[in-house]
Every structure is written in C-alpha cells, then in structure tokens.
Amino acid sequence: MVAEVLVTGGAGFVGSHTVLVLLQNGFKVVVLDNLVNAVSEGPKPEALVRVEKLTKKSVEFHEADLSDSKALDDIFSSHNFECVIHFAALKAVGESCQLPLAYYRNNVAGTLSLLEAMKKHKVHRLVFSSSATVYGDPQYLPLDETHPTGQGCTNPYGRTKFFIEEMLVDLCKAEQQWQVVSLRYFNPVGAHPSGQIGEDPLGIPNNLMPYVSQVAIGKRSELQIFGDDYDTVDGTGVRDYIHIMDLADGHVSALERLLGSDPLQGFNAINLGTGKGNSVLEVVAAFEKASNKKLKYKIVARRAGDVATSFADPKLAKELLGWTAKKDILDMCKDAWNWQVQNPNGFRSSDKN
Amino acid sequence: MVAEVLVTGGAGFVGSHTVLVLLQNGFKVVVLDNLVNAVSEGPKPEALVRVEKLTKKSVEFHEADLSDSKALDDIFSSHNFECVIHFAALKAVGESCQLPLAYYRNNVAGTLSLLEAMKKHKVHRLVFSSSATVYGDPQYLPLDETHPTGQGCTNPYGRTKFFIEEMLVDLCKAEQQWQVVSLRYFNPVGAHPSGQIGEDPLGIPNNLMPYVSQVAIGKRSELQIFGDDYDTVDGTGVRDYIHIMDLADGHVSALERLLGSDPLQGFNAINLGTGKGNSVLEVVAAFEKASNKKLKYKIVARRAGDVATSFADPKLAKELLGWTAKKDILDMCKDAWNWQVQNPNGFRSSDKN
Numbered sequence: 001m002v003a004e005v006l007v008t009g010g011a012g013f014v015g016s017h018t019v020l021v022l023l024q025n026g027f028k029v030v031v032l033d034n035l036v037n038a039v040s041e042g043p044k045p046e047a048l049v050r051v052e053k054l055t056k057k058s059v060e061f062h063e064a065d066l067s068d069s070k071a072l073d074d075i076f077s078s079h080n081f082e083c084v085i086h087f088a089a090l091k092a093v094g095e096s097c098q099l100p101l102a103y104y105r106n107n108v109a110g111t112l113s114l115l116e117a118m119k120k121h122k123v124h125r126l127v128f129s130s131s132a133t134v135y136g137d138p139q140y141l142p143l144d145e146t147h148p149t150g151q152g153c154t155n156p157y158g159r160t161k162f163f164i165e166e167m168l169v170d171l172c173k174a175e176q177q178w179q180v181v182s183l184r185y186f187n188p189v190g191a192h193p194s195g196q197i198g199e200d201p202l203g204i205p206n207n208l209m210p211y212v213s214q215v216a217i218g219k220r221s222e223l224q225i226f227g228d229d230y231d232t233v234d235g236t237g238v239r240d241y242i243h244i245m246d247l248a249d250g251h252v253s254a255l256e257r258l259l260g261s262d263p264l265q266g267f268n269a270i271n272l273g274t275g276k277g278n279s280v281l282e283v284v285a286a287f288e289k290a291s292n293k294k295l296k297y298k299i300v301a302r303r304a305g306d307v308a309t310s311f312a313d314p315k316l317a318k319e320l321l322g323w324t325a326k327k328d329i330l331d332m333c334k335d336a337w338n339w340q341v342q343n344p345n346g347f348r349s350s351d352k353n
Numbered sequence: 354m355v356a357e358v359l360v361t362g363g364a365g366f367v368g369s370h371t372v373l374v375l376l377q378n379g380f381k382v383v384v385l386d387n388l389v390n391a392v393s394e395g396p397k398p399e400a401l402v403r404v405e406k407l408t409k410k411s412v413e414f415h416e417a418d419l420s421d422s423k424a425l426d427d428i429f430s431s432h433n434f435e436c437v438i439h440f441a442a443l444k445a446v447g448e449s450c451q452l453p454l455a456y457y458r459n460n461v462a463g464t465l466s467l468l469e470a471m472k473k474h475k476v477h478r479l480v481f482s483s484s485a486t487v488y489g490d491p492q493y494l495p496l497d498e499t500h501p502t503g504q505g506c507t508n509p510y511g512r513t514k515f516f517i518e519e520m521l522v523d524l525c526k527a528e529q530q531w532q533v534v535s536l537r538y539f540n541p542v543g544a545h546p547s548g549q550i551g552e553d554p555l556g557i558p559n560n561l562m563p564y565v566s567q568v569a570i571g572k573r574s575e576l577q578i579f580g581d582d583y584d585t586v587d588g589t590g591v592r593d594y595i596h597i598m599d600l601a602d603g604h605v606s607a608l609e610r611l612l613g614s615d616p617l618q619g620f621n622a623i624n625l626g627t628g629k630g631n632s633v634l635e636v637v638a639a640f641e642k643a644s645n646k647k648l649k650y651k652i653v654a655r656r657a658g659d660v661a662t663s664f665a666d667p668k669l670a671k672e673l674l675g676w677t678a679k680k681d682i683l684d685m686c687k688d689a690w691n692w693q694v695q696n697p698n699g700f701r702s703s704d705k706n
Binding site: 097099101104109119148151159166167170174 | 458
C-alpha cells in the first residue's frame with residue numbers, strides 16, 4: 001500500500017523540494033498551505049504545479065491555515081496519514097522581532113492545533129522543521145544535538161522553534177506512542193537542478209543566497225555584508241550552507257526511518273548540515289564562479305544577534321538516518337543561479353517585487 | 354473616574370483574593386473565568402459571591418475561555434479597561450506532565466489570544482501571574498529576578514510560565530507602549546482572615562498547605578512528606594510560603610504602579626515572596642499550633658523535579674512597588690485552618706471530592 005503523508009507548508013521553499021522527492025520515492029502527498037509565503041496564480045500554488053510537471057505525479061492541495069481546526073479535521077478524516085511533515089511557519093528573523101505575536105500565533109499555536117488534530121486522529125509520526133537557531137550563540141563547535149538549546153536565542157522566530165521542540169519533548173514523554181524527528185536545519189540554499197523550483201522570497205530577501213542571486217541578475221545593486229571583523233577565516237560570518245536537495249533527501253530519510261522496521265521512538269532532534277562552514281566571501285566567490293559575474297558588495301556594520309561561526313556536527317543524521325549531505329557550495333551556487341536565470345521573477349508571471 | 358480592570362481567572366484562589374482587594378481599593382472589576390478550577394452552583398462562582406458579600410460591592414462576571422475570541426472581543430468592546438490582571442491558567446504540575454498539550458493550549462495559546470485582544474483594543478497594561486518555577490533549579494539563593502529562567506524547568510506547567518514571559522519580553526521590545534509586570538510567585542498559601550474564601554483544590558491537593566488542612570480535618574489520613582534527606586535545616590524541602598492576602602496586595606501594588614504618575618514601562622519581572630523559607634516540618638509544626646491538632650505524617654521518597662530549597666530575594670518588589678510581605682507562617686496556617694474549618698467542602702455545598 002502507498003503511504004500517505006501530510007505536508008504542511010508544502011508550497012514553500014523546503015516544503016516544495018521535499019514534496020518532489022517524496023513523490024519520486026512513491027509516497028502519496030497531501031499539502032496544506034495557507035499561501036502566506038507562496039505564489040499561486042491558479043488553483044494550485046505554482047511551486048506545486050511545477051513539482052507535478054517535474055515528477056509527472058499529482059499532489060492533493062488544500063489552502064488552509066493550521067488555526068482552522070475544521071479544515072484540519074476534515075483533511076485528517078478523509079485520509080489515512082502515516083506521517084506528517086510539518087514545515088508551515090513564518091520564518092523571517094527580522095520580521096519576528098517586529099511582529100512577535102504573529103510568530104507565536106502562527107508557529108507555536110499553529111503547531112499545537114496540528115498536534116491536537118494528529119492526536120485526535122491517531123497519527124503519531126511527525127517530522128518537524130526545526131532550525132539550528134535553537135542552539136543560540138554556540139558554546140562550542142561543531143554544534144551537536146546535545147548542545148544546550150533556547151539559551152541566547154536572539155529573536156522570536158528562533159524561540160518559536162525552541163518552544164515547539166520543548167512541547168514535542170513533553171508530548172513524547174507523556175504519550176509513548178509518538179515518534180518525532182525534529183530536523184535542525186543549518187542554512188538551506190540552492191534549488192532543484194532543473195531550475196524549475198527554488199527559493200522565492202517575497203520582497204527584499206532576508207537570506208544571503210537569494211540576495212546574492214538578485215545582485216547577480218541586476219535586481220539589487222549590491223550586496224551588504226554585515227561585518228568583516230569576526231574571528232573567522234576572512235572576517236565575515238561563517239555558516240553551514242546545505243543544498244536544498246540534500247535537505248529534502250534528509251526529510252525522506254527521516255520519514256523512511258519512522259516507517260521502517262526499526263523506527264525511532266519518542267523525540268529525536270537531528271541536525272541537517274554538511275559539517276563544514278563557508279564564509280560570506282567564500283559564498284560570493286563561489287557564486288561569481290557559478291554565474292560568471294562579478295558581484296558588487298559593501299561591508300557594513302554587524303547585525304545584532306549574528307554569531308561569528310556556526311556549523312553542524314552531522315554524525316547523528318548519518319548514524320540514525322543513513323543520511324549525509326552530498327553537494328558542495330559550488331553546486332549550491334550553480335543551482336541557485338540556474339533557478340534565478342530561468343525565473344527572474346520567481347514563481348510570479350511578472351515582477352511584482 | 355473609577356478605573357476598570359479585567360481579571361482573567363478571577364474565580365480562582367489567587368484571583369478571588371485579588372478581586373477582593375481590588376474592590377476594597379475602589380477598582381471596578383470584571384472577571385472572566387472558564388470555571389475549570391472554580392466551583393459555581395449559581396450564575397456566579399461561589400468565590401465571587403462571597404467576595405461580593407465581604408466587600409458589599411459587585412463584580413461583573415463572564416464565563417468564557419480565553420480561546421473564545423468572540424467573547425473576549427465583546428468584553429473588551431463594552432468596557433474601557435485600564436489594565437488586565439491575567440491569572441487564567443491550568444496550574445497542576447503533575448497533571449501538566451500527563452497533559453502537556455492542554456497546558457500549552459490553555460496557558461500559552463490562551464495568553465496569546467488575550468494579548469491579541471488587548472492589542473486590538475489598545476489596552477497595553479498587564480499584570481501577569483507568573484511563578485518562581487521559571488527559575489528552575491536555583492543556581493544561587495536567594496532567587497533574584499536576574500537569575501536565569503527556563504533552564505531546568507522540570508515540567509510543562511513551569512515551561513508555560515517561562516514561554517509566556519518570553520513572549521511578553523518580545524512583545525514589549527517590539528511595541529513600546531506596553532507596560533507589563535510579571536509577578537513571580539513563590540508559594541501562596543493561607544486564606545482571607547474571614548474564612549469565607551480560600552484555596553479549594555479539586556480532588557487530591559497538589560500543594561502542601563491544603564493537604565495538611567485536609568489531614569487536620571480528617572479528610573485525608575496522613576501527610577506524605579517527599580524526602581527528609583535534603584540538605585536543609587531538618588532534611589525536608591524548604592519553600593518561601595507567602596500569605597494569599599500579601600500576594601493579593603502585591604497585585605494591587607503592581608496595578609497602582611502601572612496606573613500611577615511614574616509608571617513602569619516595558620517588561621518587568623518581580624518576585625513576590627517573603628524572602629525566608631520554611632521546611633515542610635516547620636509548616637507542619639506551625640499548622641499543629643494553629644489548629645491545635647496533632648498531624649500524622651509519613652516520610653516517603655523524594656519527588657522527581659523537587660529542589661531542596663527555594664526562596665525569594667524580595668528587594669525589587671519593595672523598590673519598585675513599595676510592597677513587602679507582612680504575614681508569617683503562623684498567620685498563614687491560622688487562616689488556612691480557619692477557612693478549612695468553616696468550609697470542610699470548600700466552596701461546594703456538599704462533599705464531592
């Protein structure tokens with residue numbers, strides 16, 4: 001029998017790439033998304049339309065918010081989900097400082113509604129989209145899963161991920177039947193190699209790679225680099241960038257482990273990272289190589305809350321999920337650029353930025 | 354003009370005593386309570402009926418849950434609240450380990466709904482019912498407000514209080530107009546000196562004093578003391594017990610400070626404790642004196658998550674609110690006993706325990 005999986009936030013960046021790999025691996029996929037971070041010019045979000053074209057398979061789509069318990073209840077009632085992969089969330093760090101209530105409402109209360117529906121419908125397997133931001137300022141490197149969490153989270157976005165993990169820990173302690181994998185992403189970038197789906201930020205990008213892409217294509221005049229006086233190889237911040245296809249594979253590996261013959265039990269936090277860091281200037285150099293363009297940049301002041309260096313210890317993912325990242329920073333830049341060139345306006349049919 | 358105050362959870366133990374003192378201080382009080390932790394045998398919860406008798410003033414009462422945004426909206430629309438005092442919460446530590454989702458739903462999501470309603474109706478003053486449990490295992494004593502929070506919280510109840518404080522901190526950073534006092538209670542006990550209102554736990558009491566009262570009156574056969582091998586004066590756990598009337602006064606002091614000519618701004622965490630601890634055996638001795646009864650007790654194993662000693666540094670409350678606790682452990686026991694003797698079944702007209 002084909003296993004059916006509910007993917008919340010499946011129209012977003014990580015969600016859509018994961019849906020693609022799920023379909024390629026024979027899963028039946030139902031997506032729930034409120035389209036806050038996705039473009040839809042027809043009955044289905046454009047990212048999923050393209051996923052369907054790429055895979056020649058179809059995805060059931062529901063436009064709904066997690067706070068809509070009636071919609072959730074209907075979706076759960078009419079399917080037999082083996083597992084939920086939960087991406088749906090607001091995700092802009094800066095915005096979360098301006099609109100903390102919206103972040104707690106969407107991310108924390110939204111997840112609560114999802115968990116309540118899962119409990120009601122006896123679906124106890126969950127892959128949760130967490131973030132390395134739960135580690136706060138690293139006390140040591142590489143960051144492994146036993147590193148303290150929730151201390152020195154500098155923004156509400158990060159706190160929502162931390163709070164949700166804590167709720168999941170408590171839930172798994174109280175009810176033995178839960179099987180939860182919380183995937184702590186480092187810095188997902190890149191795009192599907194086809195260039196048909198990729199990261200499509202609304203407005204000014206918050207993250208480095210889409211910003212770099214938009215500078216390369218002439219949409220933004222120059223890149224701002226926040227500080228070159230960190231204690232790193234060249235003074236700019238070092239992050240563990242991970243190719244979105246590697247990340248998507250990580251979700252499918254987690255899912256397969258939960259559905260397999262020796263499933264993980266209870267709450268399991270697992271890093272998804274490459275284990276190596278690249279500085280901002282290294283990313284710029286790789287992007288210049290991938291795009292064959294010279295990128296204009298300017299060093300500006302550090303940004304509050306940014307840490308010098310962050311990278312993963314990826315051993316546990318290998319041990320528990322049999323997963324390792326395969327692609328390097330040049331692959332990430334090539335695929336990001338390929339997506340950008342083919343889709344100068346992202347998923348929109350014209351430039352509305 | 355008379356200042357109007359919304360009190361959520363105003364039919365509960367701390368809530369009802371605070372409502373009484375608010376009325377005595379000339380405030381107009383509107384109570385919202387879902388009656389999960391309160392007895393009501395008529396249109397108004399019995400605690401509030403008695404508060405009205407004691408004060409000869411009336412309280413407007415609404416039976417509603419914080420998740421009912423329509424009810425909240427109606428209440429805010431039809432009043433001009435100067436401030437909200439927010440007690441409404443589930444509060445049983447042990448139960449929170451069994452039912453974590455219910456605790457996160459009621460306490461965290463409930464508070465979010467309240468904050469959203471306050472924001473919508475431009476009410477930006479809040480006194481929040483927090484707890485010393487946010488400090489976790491004390492790193493030093495006495496516990497002052499700069500002690501780390503959220504580390505080593507051993508139960509979901511404590512985590513809900515910590516999460517709410519973090520949300521309030523974020524909210525106050527994002528929006529300058531908020532004025533929030535988060536009162537971190539130590540161990541509230543006792544009752545109004547009239548014996549007309551007091552603590553009325555449903556089922557087997559979770560806390561020491563009501564348990565002791567029920568042993569003294571013959572409702573429970575003996576007291577279980579969880580461990581006598583702690584590093585304390587007599588081996589039993591030491592806590593900072595605070596008389597409920599002192600605690601109620603603390604809330605009114607906080608409210609008056611927020612409404613005064615030099616109001617506190619932003620987020621302010623303030624301890625409400627006496628600054629001295631009493632061991633379980635000291636409480637038993639004081640209760641025996643107050644009740645003139647011999648109490649049977651048994652030493653049993655330590656309880657997971659209990660710390661040896663916890664007591665407040667109460668200086669900040671004195672400095673910011675001009676408040677100090679006045680009553681001692683004997684007062685607390687006398688008033689608890691007086692309440693118990695006059696109300697063997699609490700607020701119920703017959704014993705349903």
